[in-house]
Amino acid sequence: MKAAVSTIKIVILITLIVTSVYQTSRLWFDDQSDPNLFYRVFSSSALENLEAMRDAGNLITPKQLGVYLGQPNLEYTVVKKGVTHYESLRNESIKILTMGLNKDYYIGTVDNLELLWGNQHTSIHLDFPLEQDIFARNLGIPLNAVNSIKSVETILIMPAFRNEIWLNIFLEDQVTGLYHHYQVPRSEIVISNDSLVYQLSNVIASGSKTSFISTLKNNIPYYSKHLLLPLPSENNRYHDPVFMRIPFLSNGVVNIPELDGYVSLYFDNPDIMKAIPLENEVRYVDGNVVVRYNIDGLLEYNRIVKENTASTSLTLALTVANQFIEQDSQRMPTEYFLKTYIQEAQRTVFYYDVGFNDYSFVLREEVKQKYGMSHAIEVTVSGDKVIKYRRILRQIDDMNPQNKTLQAKYEDVLDKVIVEAGTLDVEIDEMYLGYSWHMDKMEMSLHWVVHYDGIPHFYPVD
């Protein structure tokens, strides 16, 4: 009896002690996410973090997510990131890819894509072409499922509607330009299929949309792949011009106290960081990090590390790069779009455009020359560390109200391209709307950016 009572006492005591320690730690650290001893014990979000990590480094993220409206409109619209249906459309499409791309469902290459123009579907345009092994690894599918495809950039997914038995997936091989067809029984992917059908109907039911014309459906020559081009629209309004300024400058010199706050982000121990003013530049140094900022608004971060000899997976490298930019953009808000990457030895360099309202800021040749950069952000990753980060800093100062409606006529731009190229034999790799500016000018306006002969060309929108 006595023993039983003392056992109960001990249990109650232990419970009380544990609770008190937990409560105290909460009081002390405000939040579990602060580095404290109990973080791992009480944190249930560890799994979510892993999931988020995987997401941050996933290369199967659409640069553009097109929805074919089917009858009666027969054109595409583009669902922008952050808009209501974006997440679910993307997620269901990727789930369908993961489950549907299987060698058993592979039919072969097709010339006739008529099937696609009968019903609604999504058209996913990746940031850049992915080689078959990278594509398979990122999707988590066996390599033999995409055996006959060299590299993927455009993916079209047409779910099975109502009583239909098959859903269809088309992958455009970026190397050969051929379309590979997979026909998957709906019964294999019922939930994702029906969910995609539902999301598509939501997009169609939602109000005013900008129409996009498909170079594939309309068989428009001059394009090397499936592109969606915006059509003139009264609903699509944009700011023009947009005025910017170089941050942390006053009267042409770097404002060190202002810059201190921003730069401290890059140091493990900001208290010992010290500014060294030089001509046209301020430098901060500690044991292994050097940060430079010059009056042209170029920020450069270098971390001296013993370089890993083992190469890092692309996914991990991208995760590291994305997290670094994410951290940076909390101080200096920006939209950023991954454009391309280079892998050399154990280093991976990622190139991003920054942008605004989903339009990229595209660097003209003269601006590239001046900064020695091809894109506004360059991140070099080695191992699990960012060893070099360069960014052209610009802040939007002021802009004209969003009162211009999009009158973009792609066919007029094509005329100019043909005249400029002096031949009908032009192959356009990319064509989109983006802001650009002339060197040293502090205002930007919207342009058509057309990539051919390997370089971007700029044409005014109106």
Added chain:
Amino acid sequence: MLKQFIKSCILFTVLMALSSFAAYAEPIEADKAVFGTFLNTFNLTEQNIEYANNKLEAGMTSQELSTVGTLKISNGFSRQVFSTFASDKSIVGQGQSGSVVGLMVYTVNSNQQKVIHSHAIKTLGASGMFSETINYAPSRTQYLVIAVKDNQNITRRIFEITTKAMETKLKLENIEIRFVSEEKQVNTSVESMYDWLRLKSNIEF
């Protein structure tokens, strides 16, 4: 027997009357200037753009229907007379640089006058690309004129389009119709599946 004869006589008379009216439909006052410009550009007369005077022989392929002079329309129509649920249509094609392309949608009102619903005239640039979105008049029969002037040739094509309200489409879609048995569908290939889609809704894509 007699009843049937009378019925067909009445129908015949009505049809004759309608067709004779259609042949002399003039544009309404407000549209006369635009109408005149359009006709002058392509050296056309009013009768030239009446559907009744431009009937094509049946059996033309959609490719033939979509070729107007040197202009090849890539998303054209497969029939000259059809119904659609669409409210607009973008017409995309490629022709010779320097040729002039005109589009016009008109309806005929109760006074048998032509009313212009939408129109566009464009000279093709260096790329030869033509791209224009036309609006259909809702829930009624209308005529789409596509005219092309290249070198000194003028070609035209007239389509008769009847637009139907979206509600009709939704109603139709909610009726479940089984065309083929389940076993057959398993073997559906790309082409036949497309045919099946077309069968399901006998309207323009």
